[in-house]
Amino acid sequence: MNKLLILGADGYLGWPTCMYFSKRGYTVIAVDNYFTRNAMVELNCEPLIHPPNLIQRARLWEEKSGKKIIVHIGDVTDYPFLLSIFKEYKPDTVVHYAEQPCAPYSMMDRDKAAFTVKNNLISTLNIVYAVKESNPDCHIIKLGTMGEYGTPNIDIEEGWIEIEHKGRKDKFLFPRQAGSLYHTTKIQDTDMLWFYVRTWGIKVTDLMQGPVYGIYTDESREDHRLLTFFPYDEIFGTVLNRFVTQAVAGYPLTVYGKGNQQRGILNIIDTMQCIYLAAENPPRKGELRILNQFTEIFSINQLAEKVKIVGGKLGYNVKIEHIPNPRVEKEDHYYKASYSGLLKLGLTPHLLTDEVIEELLKFAERYKDNIDREKFYIGINWR
Amino acid sequence: MNKLLILGADGYLGWPTCMYFSKRGYTVIAVDNYFTRNAMVELNCEPLIHPPNLIQRARLWEEKSGKKIIVHIGDVTDYPFLLSIFKEYKPDTVVHYAEQPCAPYSMMDRDKAAFTVKNNLISTLNIVYAVKESNPDCHIIKLGTMGEYGTPNIDIEEGWIEIEHKGRKDKFLFPRQAGSLYHTTKIQDTDMLWFYVRTWGIKVTDLMQGPVYGIYTDESREDHRLLTFFPYDEIFGTVLNRFVTQAVAGYPLTVYGKGNQQRGILNIIDTMQCIYLAAENPPRKGELRILNQFTEIFSINQLAEKVKIVGGKLGYNVKIEHIPNPRVEKEDHYYKASYSGLLKLGLTPHLLTDEVIEELLKFAERYKDNIDREKFYIGINWR
Numbered sequence: 001m002n003k004l005l006i007l008g009a010d011g012y013l014g015w016p017t018c019m020y021f022s023k024r025g026y027t028v029i030a031v032d033n034y035f036t037r038n039a040m041v042e043l044n045c046e047p048l049i050h051p052p053n054l055i056q057r058a059r060l061w062e063e064k065s066g067k068k069i070i071v072h073i074g075d076v077t078d079y080p081f082l083l084s085i086f087k088e089y090k091p092d093t094v095v096h097y098a099e100q101p102c103a104p105y106s107m108m109d110r111d112k113a114a115f116t117v118k119n120n121l122i123s124t125l126n127i128v129y130a131v132k133e134s135n136p137d138c139h140i141i142k143l144g145t146m147g148e149y150g151t152p153n154i155d156i157e158e159g160w161i162e163i164e165h166k167g168r169k170d171k172f173l174f175p176r177q178a179g180s181l182y183h184t185t186k187i188q189d190t191d192m193l194w195f196y197v198r199t200w201g202i203k204v205t206d207l208m209q210g211p212v213y214g215i216y217t218d219e220s221r222e223d224h225r226l227l228t229f230f231p232y233d234e235i236f237g238t239v240l241n242r243f244v245t246q247a248v249a250g251y252p253l254t255v256y257g258k259g260n261q262q263r264g265i266l267n268i269i270d271t272m273q274c275i276y277l278a279a280e281n282p283p284r285k286g287e288l289r290i291l292n293q294f295t296e297i298f299s300i301n302q303l304a305e306k307v308k309i310v311g312g313k314l315g316y317n318v319k320i321e322h323i324p325n326p327r328v329e330k331e332d333h334y335y336k337a338s339y340s341g342l343l344k345l346g347l348t349p350h351l352l353t354d355e356v357i358e359e360l361l362k363f364a365e366r367y368k369d370n371i372d373r374e375k376f377y378i379g380i381n382w383r
Numbered sequence: 384m385n386k387l388l389i390l391g392a393d394g395y396l397g398w399p400t401c402m403y404f405s406k407r408g409y410t411v412i413a414v415d416n417y418f419t420r421n422a423m424v425e426l427n428c429e430p431l432i433h434p435p436n437l438i439q440r441a442r443l444w445e446e447k448s449g450k451k452i453i454v455h456i457g458d459v460t461d462y463p464f465l466l467s468i469f470k471e472y473k474p475d476t477v478v479h480y481a482e483q484p485c486a487p488y489s490m491m492d493r494d495k496a497a498f499t500v501k502n503n504l505i506s507t508l509n510i511v512y513a514v515k516e517s518n519p520d521c522h523i524i525k526l527g528t529m530g531e532y533g534t535p536n537i538d539i540e541e542g543w544i545e546i547e548h549k550g551r552k553d554k555f556l557f558p559r560q561a562g563s564l565y566h567t568t569k570i571q572d573t574d575m576l577w578f579y580v581r582t583w584g585i586k587v588t589d590l591m592q593g594p595v596y597g598i599y600t601d602e603s604r605e606d607h608r609l610l611t612f613f614p615y616d617e618i619f620g621t622v623l624n625r626f627v628t629q630a631v632a633g634y635p636l637t638v639y640g641k642g643n644q645q646r647g648i649l650n651i652i653d654t655m656q657c658i659y660l661a662a663e664n665p666p667r668k669g670e671l672r673i674l675n676q677f678t679e680i681f682s683i684n685q686l687a688e689k690v691k692i693v694g695g696k697l698g699y700n701v702k703i704e705h706i707p708n709p710r711v712e713k714e715d716h717y718y719k720a721s722y723s724g725l726l727k728l729g730l731t732p733h734l735l736t737d738e739v740i741e742e743l744l745k746f747a748e749r750y751k752d753n754i755d756r757e758k759f760y761i762g763i764n765w766r
Contacts, residue, residue, distance in 0.1 A: 079493055110462055110512040114505055121500050121571070129493040153553035154546060163537060163546055163558070168717070170536035172558035175546070177577060184578045188504070188571040194560060195567045199711045199765055328582045334551070382582055 003027045003089055004279065007076050007127070008097030010054045011036050012229045013143075013212065013271055017095060018058075019219035019226065020272040021279070022067045029089050030054060033075040035100065035119070036229075036236070043105075045233040045375055048245065048367045052225060060225050076123040079130070086134035093279045094131070096142045098123045099189070103147070103180035103327075104235045104380040113181050120185040121192065128196045136202060139282040141275060144190060144208040146264050146294060146337065147183040148176045151330050156337035159206065159290020173290075179329045180382070194288050201286040205278045210264035210294030212271050213240035214356070215363050228268070230363070233375035240265065240303055242376070244357065247311040247318045248364040249371045257325030259301035262335040264294030267350040277345040291341040295349035310357040314365075328382045386410045386472055387662065390459050390510070391480030393437045394419050395612050396526075396595065396654055400478060401441075402602035402609065403655040404662070405450045412472050413437060416458040418483065418502070419612075419619070426488075428616040428758055431628065431750045435608060443608055459506040462513070469517035476662045477514070479525045481506045482572070486530075486563035486710075487618045487763040496564050503568040504575065511579045522586050522665040524658060527573060529593040529647050529677060529720065530566040531559040534713050539720035542589065542673020556673075562712045563765070577671050584669040588661045593647035593677030595654050596623035597739070598746050611651070613746070616758035623648065623686055625759070627740065630694040630701045631747040632754045640708030642684035645718040647677030650733040660728040674724035678732035693740040697748075711765045 004021050008014045009030030022028045032054050040046050051057065058069040070089070074081040076098040086094075099120040100106065106116040124142065131138045149156045152175065161174045173194060176187045193204050220226040231237040232245035234254075243253045266274075274293050283289035298306075304320045311318040325331065343349075350356070364371070387404050391397045392413030405411045415437050423429050434440065441452040453472075457464040459481040469477075482503040483489065489499040507525065514521045532539045535558065544557045556577060559570045576587050603609040614620040615628035617637075626636045649657075657676050666672035681689075687703045694701040708714065726732075733739070747754070 079497070110509070113512070114462070114508055117504050117508060117575075118501055121504065122497055125497055125500060126493070129496070152555070154548040154551045161546070161548065163544070165537040165544065168537045170558075172535070172560070175553075175555035175558065176574070177555070177581070181575070181578060184574050187574045191559070191567050191570045191574070192500075192564070195564060198560070 002093070003029065003091045005029045005031065005085065005089060005091035005094040006097065007031050007094065010034060011097055012231070013268065014097045015051070015057060015228050016217045016220065016268060016272055017275055018069050019061055020217065020276060022061065022069050023065060023219055024276065029070045029072070029085065029091060030058065031072050031074060031076065031085060033073065039105065040231065040236060043235060045231065045235050048230040048232055048364065048370050049224070049227060051227060051229060057226065064223060076126060077119055079126045082126050083130045083133060086130040090135050091138055093139045093141060094127060095275060096124065096127055096140060099185065100182065102236055103182045106180055106182035107382050108380055116182055116185055121188055124189040124192055128193065128202065131202055132200055136200070139279065140202065140204045141278050142189065142193060142204060142206050144186050144206045145183055146208050146210040146292065148178050148187050148190070148208065149174060149337070150177045150179060151333040151335055153334050158292050158338050158341050159208065179327060197286060197288040203283045203285050204288050205283055206288060206290045207274060207278060207293045208290060209271065210266055211238045212266055212268050213238060214268035215360065217269055217272055234378040234380060239300060243304055243307045244360045245364045245371060246376055247307050247316050248361060248368055249373055251373055251376050252319040252321035253304045253307060254377060255300050255304050255320055255322050256327060257322065258331035259304065259322060260299050260332050261329060262297055262299045264297045264337055264339065265352070266293065266295045267356065269350045270295055270347065273347055274342050277342060277347060281345050292337060292339040293342060294339055296351055297335065297337065306352065306357055310354050311361060314358065314361055326379070326381045385476070386412065386474040388412045388414065388468065388472060388474035388477040389480065390414050390477065393417060394480055395614070396651065397480045398434070398440060398611050399600045399603065399651060399655055400658055401452050402444055403600065403659060405444065405452050406448060406602055407659070412453045412455070412468065412474060413441065414455050414457060414459065414468060416456065422488065423614065423619060426618060428614065428618050431613040431615055431747065431753050432607070432610060434610060434612060440609065447606060459509060460502055462509045465509050466513045466516060469513040473518050474521055476522045476524060477510060478658060479507065479510055479523060482568065483565065485619055486565045489563055489565035490765050491763055499565055499568055504571055507572040507575055511576065511585065514585055515583055519585060522588065522662065524588045524590065524661050525572065525576060527589045527591040528566055528569050529591050529675065531561050531570050531573070531591065532557060532720070533560045533562060534716040534718055536717050541675050541721055541724050542591065562710060580669060580671040586666045586668050587671045588666055589671060589673045590657060590661060590676045591673060592654065593649055594621045595649055595651050596621060597651035598743065600652055600655055617761040617763060622683060626687055626690045627743045628747045628754060629759055630690050630699050631744060631751055632756055634756055634759050635702040635704035636687045636690060637760060638683050638687050638703055638705050639710060640705065641714040642687065642705060643682050643715050644712060645680055645682045647675070647680045647720055647722065648735070649676065649678045650739065652733050653678055653730065656730050657725050660725060660730060664728050675720060675722040676725060677722055679734055680718065680720065689735065689740055693737050694744060697741065697744055709762070709764045
């Protein structure tokens with residue numbers, strides 16, 4: 001039976017991934033140090049709903065599905081701990097969600113920046129060493145981000161580019177220049193993984209994911225105690241989830257700057273599919289496989305407009321407000337990014353239909369009393 | 384009067400740089416935590432000569448030159464310490480030598496790899512934050528390495544490349560893929576600096592330096608107590624310094640693999656010139672200026688052959704031995720790298736003449752009794 005180790009198993013994507021693989025017959029080992037859960041409390045950015053802790057979640061899942069998820073609470077930057085997990089379970093695949101995944105958090109101050117750098121790079125380094133020491137065949141699936149590419153004036157390819165220069169050719173990592181320190185640590189972890197792939201012949205999949213939206217997966221729809229976090233604040237909330245919550249709260253949708261920034265986004269259901277397809281179809285040894293993970297490209301204005309229209313149908317008078325951009329980013333730019341690798345592996349995209357937005361709005365509506373309007377604008381500034 | 388802060392001031396390049404700038408009228412503030420000095424002892428890789436500690440060196444320099452070098456012993460990864468130095472002295476320029484600079488060290492085990500990552504990236508991050516908090520006009524000079532580029536099949540440009548792709552163009556950092564974890568951290572610190580240059584408008588010079596050789600600078604030639612370290616071992620010794628010491632010890636020159644690996648190298652005297660030219664000609668705000676810092680390209684075989692010939696003239700029967708390559712690197716490759724930026728700023732190269740090799744051989748000869756042959760081959764393996 002396949003064994004999957006999920007690091008960062010308590011997070012927005014981590015917990016749904018645990019259930020997704022467990023349901024499909026994998027032995028799932030779930031590890032988390034509750035960093036994000038705790039940081040949300042410390043920064044007064046608690047999510048819309050409060051999921052049970054990881055041990056309780058696993059118990060609920062076992063009651064419901066009859067399948068056991070093994071839980072260990074610990075820190076991936078603690079190498080002896082991590083190595084003991086690898087040696088005990090010998091996973092075939094490890095999914096690395098244990099990086100600090102929040103751009104505004106990484107821009108708040110020196111200490112949070114340093115934490116982001118240390119956590120994200122030492123966790124990745126530890127995984128590489130633990131794989132080498134315990135089972136060099138273990139497939140590392142690392143989450144990257146489309147944000148690593150930034151908004152170049154050329155087409156974004158899937159991880160690699162062949163460059164012809166002065167009559168000679170070579171293939172390189174596609175050039176990267178990201179818009180936050182967090183996104184930059186994802187460039188740095190790719191530098192590191194690419195080095196160890198070449199040097200030690202390990203196998204790595206780097207999933208260049210766009211912003212994820214959504215809340216329900218098949219495993220959680222019927223029992224809300226199994227739902228993942230739904231952050232909607234300026235720090236931890238991704239753009240569409242925040243817009244939906246703002247619409248329900250009667251708060252203007254906060255579009256940063258002109259709103260012509262384009263991003264490739266995807267439904268959380270498709271994240272599950274993508275991770276599963278990557279795990280089921282590992283790369284060969286000595287390969288760094290890079291896949292762009294999104295299903296549709298929209299501008300921020302288009303997303304706001306969609307929420308406004310669907311919100312209107314549900315009786316909400318949704319306003320859109322362009323606020324001064326707290327980030328340093330291009331607001332008008334060329335954007336063409338390819339994404340064929342995951343489709344070839346079998347991904348069936350779930351697109352951002354009006355029904356999907358309606359479902360999200362209704363979810364936010366159900367928990368409307370939990371919304372704290374103060375969280376929508378905190379004022380983290382990049383400058 | 385110009386103020387220069389040198390971080391890593393006790394190292395092979397750090398101390399000569401202190402004297403070079405002090406002699407030329409700069410107020411020099413020298414900071415070190417003795418990491419390399421201590422690591423050389425811990426790993427039984429002590430250098431050929433034992434220089435006095437930084438406080439003693441500064442005292443000797445003051446006796447000789449009448450100029451004061453201010454010394455603080457502390458760790459650049461300790462942010463409150465570093466910020467206090469920036470706030471107290473408000474340097475115009477900071478030279479960042481405080482990274483762990485040794486490739487074999489970074490490949491020895493997980494702990495040394497993790498130390499290298501944390502030290503090199505947190506030190507760089509701290510400098511960026513300290514500059515922003517104390518004096519955003521301060522010019523950061525960061526040492527990079529030619530090793531970041533690796534050995535691509537296209538010409539190596541000076542830091543940047545314009546890419547034409549599917550009929551569109553953009554300018555990017557020249558693609559990098561290095562041959563050790565240490566070299567990879569230098570790619571990562573460039574990712575980080577480039578992000579903050581774009582976001583905060585700081586000014587940074589990244590000097591892509593090749594392997595440095597040599598011992599004497601004008602400031603140290605007459606008083607050997609002012610000389611820098613001269614490591615000659617497998618871990619800390621750079622290639623030419625190691626060959627020269629091996630020749631004097633009657634130990635075969637240890638060429639890794641075929642020896643056709645080509646590298647751009649430079650004399651320590653030219654490192655001094657390059658740092659000085661960079662400091663005297665800062666980039667504009669919001670610019671990441673990248674300069675390739677070497678003066679000649681040789682293969683490892685060519686270097687060994689040169690030492691053999693000059694050694695022969697001095698009566699040494701120098702043997703060359705090709706040992707299995709402990710590193711993972713191409714042994715036959717295309718190599719063409721440009722280096723015009725520093726020449727344009729006024730660099731007068733000191734080339735690797737027979738006289739220069741002879742002087743180095745005579746230096747090693749003078750301290751022949753200190754040579755420990757066991758240090759030439761320790762067996763650090765990349766795999």
